[in-house]
Amino acid sequence: MERRTQQERREATERALLTAAADLVVESGLRSVTLAEVGRRAGYSRGIVTHHFGSKQALVEALVTASQAGFVPGVDEFAPGRERLLVLVERYLGAVARIGSLSRAFLVLWAESVADADLGPVFRERDALFRADIAADVEAGRAAGEVRPDVDPSVVAAIVVAELRGLALQYLVAPDSIDTAAAGRALRAHWQAVLA
Template identity: 60%
Template sequence: MRRTQQERRDQAEAALLTAAAELVVEQGVRSLTLARVGERAGYSRGIVTHHFGGKQALVERLARATQAGFVPGLEDRPPGLDRLLRLIDGYLGELGRTGVFNQAFLLLWAESATQPELAPIFRERDAAFRADLREDVEAGIADGSIEASVAPGEVATAVVGQLRGIALQRLLDPGSVDTEALRRSVTGQWRRALTP
């Protein structure tokens, strides 16, 4: 059965993003070039340029692709305490299965602190993450499942900081971070801290 042009394009983009993620994990973002991505994926540099235009656009697309759907199963849940706690639990659970896309995201996120071309991308990604968490806290306050005196923005910042910090520790020294134990303790801590 012949594939459509869109299917071929989607397959090529997926292969290029996977190759880019692998190269970031192996060699860091500074060594990422369009030629290396094309070669790793089995395509020419021209196809990489055709899909992304340049390195900056490739990195932006990789950042979005690696963060999208990190915690599956949340899309159908209404905002509130339950979704917030499921996100925390799911995020920590996914860290136990850290694949190349998750590793690439974390490495890019860490490098964004010192790479001016990455900083805007990851500021925007973290702002969107905090906005989702803030929405959960605000919904929980509104329905009475979260203590009315908590500050949604502060909780969102603290949760992102904690999850990203645990993720980086896991990336640096996987054996020292028991994600299954942390799923129970961290989720429990947030439940106790937020409920009336």
């Protein structure tokens, strides 16, 4: 049996703690997340959670960051531009249909951030980064002549984020109400027509 390095053990512990925190968020929302309960759920003590994250706020911020990483597979294979944006809008909803507790937790926390003073700034920052990536795709598309010059990148970015997150939340509430593959294709066709 191969021995894991200290770094590998640390990463495995952090993954287990983040998964436990995500499961709690999905089951009962942010109010159910305590350092003690996360440790217990992950099979560790509260002390190990404090050691790795320091506070509940830091744990939640790490959860938000980890849950967003790699959410839509394959998008990073495309250079910034119109096609990258179209792939994002088409694949996002498909990713929602296959998400685990980490990504579900992200969407639950995103919804809760409206009324939570500690979560609000975290999600304002994450959403600003998401919108900036989308706006950069629109800008690159305009520069390449693939997107109309009169299209406002910041407006497109705001609308795309609203569509994707809104549809994702609808799917979480009522999975049978949305055919994610069909919705993704429809969004792609819509934005292809609007941007052309």
